[in-house]
Amino acid sequence: MILLDGNKTSDDIKLEIAQRVEERKAKGKKVPHLAAVIVGNNGASLTYVNAKVKACEKVGFESSLVALPETITENELLQKIAELNNDPKIDGYIVQLPLPKHIDEHKVTLAVSPAKDVDGFHPENLGRMVLNLPCFLPATPAGILQLLDRYNIETSGKSCVVVGRSHIVGSPMSILMARNSKVGNCTVTLTHSKTKNLKELCQQADIIIAALGKPEFLTGDMVKQGAVVVDVGITRVDDPTKKSGFKLLGDVKFDEVAPKCSYITPVPGGVGPMTIASLMLNTLQAVEMRE
Ligand code: GUN
DSSP states (O other), X not given: OEEOOHHHHHHHHHHHHHHHHHHHHHTTOOOOEEEEEEESOOHHHHHHHHHHHHHXXXXXXXXXXXXXXXXOOHHXXXXXXXXXXXXXXXXXXXXXXXXXXXXXXXXXXXXXXXXXXXXXXXXXXXXXXXXXXSOOOOHHHHHXXXXXXXXXXXXXXXXXXXXXXXXXXXXXXXXXXXXXXXSOOOEEEEEOTTOSOHHHHHHTOSEEEEOSOOTTOBOGGGSOTTEEEEEOOOEEEEOTTSTTSEEEEOSBOHHHHGGGEEEXXXXXXXXXXXXXXXXXXXXXXXXXXXX
């Protein structure tokens, strides 16, 4: 069993980006600038957004954190988005999800300029992804592709089961794994809460991508010997023995599943850091596209 080390791989990518930023600076080109919008005080979201801002520092990008109160109206948020769309200093930005219930996420996603949509959530980018045209790929699926690629994992002709059909991960992941691309060419089954024979489907899979958000859902009996398992889940579960008061659990019961795998991602330190590395790559792509 080989651990797919997201921390190390994302550090490698960030180093490559930092070099490209230095080259840009030497040529007098613009330093990439990422903005992150966060609404409210969700602890996990604040952690993720802070990690994104910190990654910007590490690669030499400029960054802006736009922290807005939970009580902001939808119109006020849309106004802020219009400002970011029109601000020439900002190359790309993200609006951290989830948003408070009184704000329509779809309206917000549609308001983001596709040229600055480094999360790849806008329908224009998603449509271009389906057509295999240049676009911003959603950061988490793109990070998983990078991880599989950099560990030289063969995907062509393999069976891949994606568990979970979220707009952010499961649905785009299923499309990317089926694409005719270096990492891709899988026979993909997209499964969800209404899937009847999930256990049997997983047992036959060469590659399983668990992205349903249920801690330790995928157990040892659901995985065949030699499978590649990617764990996208990261749920905070109360743990009074920890200083923070919680521990992080993936969607995979690691102790049972890992011994059967050829490759597996840990949680934390697997997919999470890869999402951030992809966001940095997308931001670099954004500034290059604008030139
Ligand atoms: N919430 C959970 N994952 C993500 C992500 O990749 N981007 C944004 N904007 N919000 C998220």
